[in-house]
Amino acid sequence: MMDAMRYAAHAGNKTQCQLSIISAKPEMPVNSNTGISVKPGRAHEFPEHYDYLAIIGGTLKCLSRGQADDLKYIRRAHQAGVPVVGIGTGSFILAKAGLLNGRRASVHPFHNEEFRKRFPGVYAEEGFDFIDEGDVLTCPGGISTLTLATELIRQHAGEETAAKASHRLSLGHDEFRTAAISRPANISLIADPRLRQVVMLIEQYLARPLSTAWLAHQVKLSARQLTRLFDAELGKSPREFIRSARLRYACWLLNNTQESITEIAVRMGFSDCAHFIRHFQNEYGCTPGFWRGQNEQLSARASM
Secondary structure (H helix, E strand, O other), rough: HHHHHHHHOOOOOOOOOOOOOOEEEOOOOOEEEOOOEOOOOEOOOHHHHOOOOOEEEEOOOHHOOOOHHHHHHHHHHHHOOOOEEOOOOOHHHHHOOOOOOOOOOOOOOOHHHHHHHOOOOOOOEOOOOOOOOEEEEEEEEHHHHHHHHHHHHHHHHOHHHHHHHHHHOOOOHHHHHOOOOOHHHHHHOOHHHHHHHHHHHHHHOOOOOOOOOHHHHHOOHHHHHHHHHHHHHOOOOOOHHHHHHHHHHHHHHHHHHOHHHHHHHHOOOOOHHHHHHHHHHHOOOOOHHHHHHHHHHHHHHOOO
């Protein structure tokens, strides 16, 4: 990730990319599991000075050794509106800080079982290079970190700079964005690589506004061409596919959080609660309230 940002900073544009390692106790070196010792460069300062705060956790057995003040600082940054990024086991730290409750998180397959056991209130998913929920981003680590870095460069410095950074890292830009760790089975089975990439983008940005035009632009197609691809292979329009994906997430929220139906409707991008209820009923054959009630009954019986 540091290399990607370093290349972006020297790509001949006006965007400045600077990285700092910060700690509650900068005088104390941090030892990596490879044996390399890194000394933080700065103490905590106003979190608003940063565009992002990235957290890397290390091995699971070492997570408890972190500084309590660092955890407080992460919460403070989040409250200040600074997007926080959990990389690898950094997602465990964000979950411990309470920042992932009722949210989706991209977790490495190696850690997924343990993550779900520790944090049942987080919708943990495998196979995505990152998941962007706006103010909280998660990434499973490894090569996926470069995908996330490239995407952040694209957002802040444009397509050309992102492509240059990928090229400098000896990674083909388009190919790299679709070549990741194991994909969820339903995505891996999509034959057309452009459609597969669009479905990945939808899943990664599920909680953000998405348009067919924007998605089509990402894979160098027209909106009409992309709509035809969706219809031919998935039997749905892009808009219908996005709605179904959001309704699936809504089911999890109904089952696992105390958010009201109205709150879930707003979070999933529906114009009002009535539209949400109608589309939910069309998709699942019942209202969100009935769905939640049935799940509560099943949970009560299971606990007897």
